[in-house]
Amino acid sequence: NAGVTQTPKFRVLKTGQSMTLLCAQDMNHEYMYWYRQDPGMGLRLIHYSVGEGTTAKGEVPDGYNVSRLKKQNFLLGLESAAPSQTSVYFCASSYYGDTEAFFGQGTRLTVV
Amino acid sequence: GDSVTQMEGPVTLSEEAFLTINCTYTATGYPSLFWYVQYPGEGLQLLLKATKADDKGSNKGFEATYRKETTSFHLEKGSVQVSDSAVYFCALSDNNAGNMLTFGGGTRLMVKP
Numbered sequence: 001n002a003g004v005t006q007t008p009k010f011r012v013l014k015t016g017q018s019m020t021l022l023c024a025q026d027m028n029h030e031y032m033y034w035y036r037q038d039p040g041m042g043l044r045l046i047h048y049s050v051g052e053g054t055t056a057k058g059e060v061p062d063g064y065n066v067s068r069l070k071k072q073n074f075l076l077g078l079e080s081a082a083p084s085q086t087s088v089y090f091c092a093s094s095y096y097g098d099t100e101a102f103f104g105q106g107t108r109l110t111v112v
Numbered sequence: 113g114d115s116v117t118q119m120e121g122p123v124t125l126s127e128e129a130f131l132t133i134n135c136t137y138t139a140t141g142y143p144s145l146f147w148y149v150q151y152p153g154e155g156l157q158l159l160l161k162a163t164k165a166d167d168k169g170s171n172k173g174f175e176a177t178y179r180k181e182t183t184s185f186h187l188e189k190g191s192v193q194v195s196d197s198a199v200y201f202c203a204l205s206d207n208n209a210g211n212m213l214t215f216g217g218g219t220r221l222m223v224k225p
Contacts, residue, residue, distance in 0.1 A: 097211020
């Protein structure tokens with residue numbers, strides 16, 4: 001069972017470069033989330049989606065864009081990477097907001 | 113807005129000691145409450161949940177009770193093991209806030225043999 005799959009697992013970017021992180025889930029979940037995890041900061045919500053074609057801002061959306069064109073995929077884009085975006089990024093999905101969320105393994109992004 | 117506050121870690125215990133990790137929350141609606149656990153190098157996984165006041169969630173010897181009067185959801189375990197060493201996150205989902213999942217800062221638990 002694949003569950004939630006994130007690609008890539010590691011990436012190093014130069015300041016100003018762009019990239020897209022892909023999250024795919026095979027559980028037919030409605031809700032999908034992107035979080036960043038920084039030392040001492042816990043998980044902070046970047047953007048989330050409550051269904052195909054919908055997106056909403058979370059706690060720290062600046063510098064990121066997202067798209068949910070297909071129900072199973074949730075893409076996180078960085079248009080112009082900055083060193084402050086160095087972090088571990090986690091994607092998660094759930095049937096609804098009050099049901100169990102399943103997490104991917106994370107993407108470790110370093111911006112130099 | 114909604115928020116979750118956890119006790120800061122790290123919490124260091126000897127094997128078989130009693131564990132309490134405090135969690136309090138602020139929410140505008142009637143949230144569901146969760147504890148997630150993160151083992152080294154992995155993503156988070158659900159440990160237990162409670163969806164209404166006075167509910168008790170339990171799993172793997174851990175338990176937490178939804179206390180609306182004190183807006184708390186403290187995690188407890190009677191006898192910890194070395195394998196319980198991990199980071200524990202308290203979280204809520206509020207139906208008045210789009211049901212997005214909001215996490216606390218996490219508490220690192222280290223259990224020594």
